[in-house]
Amino acid sequence: MFTGIVRGVGRIASIEDRGGDSRVGIDIAGVDLGPVAPGDSIAVDGVCLTATRVGESGFEADVSAETLRATTLGRLGPDAPVNLEPALAAGDRLGGHLVSGHVDGVGELVSRTEEARSRRLRFAAPAPLARYIAVKGSITVDGVSLTVNAVAGAEFEVNIVPHTLTATNLGALAAGDQVNLEVDLVARYLERLLDERGAPTDK
Template identity: 65%
Template sequence: MFTGIIQAVGRVAAIERRGGDARLHIAGLPLADGKLGESIAVSGVCLTAVAFTPDGFVADVSAETLACTTLGDWTVGQAVNLERALAVGDRLGGHIVSGHVDGAGEVLSRRPDGRSERFTLRAPPALARYIAAKGSITVDGVSLTVNTVSGAEFGVNIVPHTLAHTSLDGLRAGGRVNLEVDLLARYLERLLLRADGGGVNLDLLAENGFLKQ
């Protein structure tokens, strides 16, 4: 699990294409205490460290991950947001993030808004129902608050500190980003769907004590 609070901005040092998948060499996060098999979020994608280098680590990326995220577009030198997995006792400064990207979104526009920058993005249609105003969303691994929602489009404000300490300052209209919607929203939807397809109705609420008989 992660929090969406970025610890370092690294870069893709090398890409080895291996049939349908790939091996990435990520630089910019020295891990003197790193352990093989530990999880590291790379621009929002949870990857497993299979080796360490003096200035980073190596991770394998499956064909599924390449197809469902922006990783398939990456080139050597690509700036990436890095976060190690949450340790017990750490402060939860962002929100609960799994590192399981739900899909790739598109940056529609960017404009100054005071000292911040206002971004408008478009999510894949299937993800739109999970995005709520004042809710949480992860964009390229960064925990952000949703300001506005209109269909599949949503807006976020990014403050100067976040722009300076993540890769988001490099985003422009037309760019693609990794999106992870609120974990609680996904599970809540699943729990509320009845096996018979009935969804939430008065009978279900009454059965579970939410309505007086």
């Protein structure tokens, strides 16, 4: 589990094709992820990856063909900036919201406007995810925990404060850029519970 509180921005150091899937190298220079060991989970732009090899300046992780299809990781090139967060440890402060690192879909930035010292970003989400996005609810965009400020159909708006603009890669987004989205876990579980209540029971 993660919280959506990004520790810093790393870089794609290498991408190696492995016959349908990939092995990626992540440069974490300047990002304090704490002690990282092989087998540890690290969220990379909101995607939970397992470190397979750890070096002084970064780590490597295998990315499955499914993850390459379902997230933006398969579209990133060398030196692309990526948000990084280590897995939540027992006793850690939950500063954002509960995030699984399992991306629900890929969204697209529709527009960005200045609002005082912040930026208001408007995203288009895949239509099936729209029912999980609510005003004042939580959503994860490229691994960043954000509060939804407005919703219109499958589009939603978030406000990015100055700290988040500089501490994540969201400040560099331009209209048309794609992002990984993970909807609130509570909304998904609530839907499942309601579905079960409405399902016919066997007699």
